[in-house]
Amino acid sequence: MRDEEILERIRKGDETALQYLYKNNYRTILRLVVKNNGTESEAKDVFQDALILLWENVRKTDFTLTSKLSTYLYSICHNLWLKELKKKTRFSDKDIPEATITETHSWEREERIKIMQSCIQKLGELCRKILQYYYFDELSMQDIAEKLGLANAESAKSKKYKCKKELDEIIKTHFSTKDLLD
Template sequence: MKDDEILAKISKGDETALDYLYRKYYRMMTKIVLSNNGTEEEAKDVFQEALIVFWQKAVSGNLVMTSKISTFLYSICLNQWRKELDRKSRLSSEEKDGEEFQEHDAEEKARIIQECIGDLGDICKKLLTYYYFDGMSMNDIAEKLQFANTDTAKTKKYKCMKRLDLLIRSRYKEEDFLD
């Protein structure tokens, strides 16, 4: 089928022209994506999008052919794939930036908390460090710090956390700790 026959069929809404284009140019068009770090599925999607764009332009009467249909489809596929690669690149760099920011942010929060814990006094410092950083049980903490029982250790931990919260709030803005 020649290009002018294909365009005539498309202008009449004859989808056999679309099937013909799909079968004839599938390998050539998908090779663009496959040879540029794309998968078979991505290649198929890009070619289908290109055919849709071509079909819509041809049916609407806005298609001005200055080259062969194969060249036109090739340029659409190439542009579609470039857009997809740009999108992937942006997403990748945004994810990396976000991860770096989160790591820095978490390190800063940990530093602030440890600094404030250090200013609470020896008992609170030990109790909170044992519980949150060393992962000790309240029973072990009660024994180590020579509290009367586990309930005493829990009450003391609660009071230490309240003091820590007040200390942090007095030194830093709330936004410093919101995610």
């Protein structure tokens, strides 16, 4: 199932979407929790809480997904587990195990990607498609040109360059360097 189909099913109240998410994402969350001083039971609790939050968020009319759905679900689980870990252990941030810190850096990278995708949404449709295909779908310039009906790979490359410059301006206007580099 594609992300949009899953979201549509959730909006319609179809719980088979949750079963699909469980089947395809639970093991990743189990590893996250167990590697960070948790148990399988705690992983199940975190995952169920995350599914509830996801369900509620998607059913809000103003919900917009700016990353892959699995990334969004992972970030919810990560945040829930960090809160639980802090409550459970009463550690300060510097005392949280190294594995959690590594996971946090991964999550922060995902947040930067969300910022980038948010900025990409401010571009025109052609620029959005070109950057999406190139950076996220990793298509070649030739494939992008064919998909978008451009003359050739050089035309796609030239357009990508202009779109990237436009994206850079949007980023500079809406976000500080600190937002992207912390």
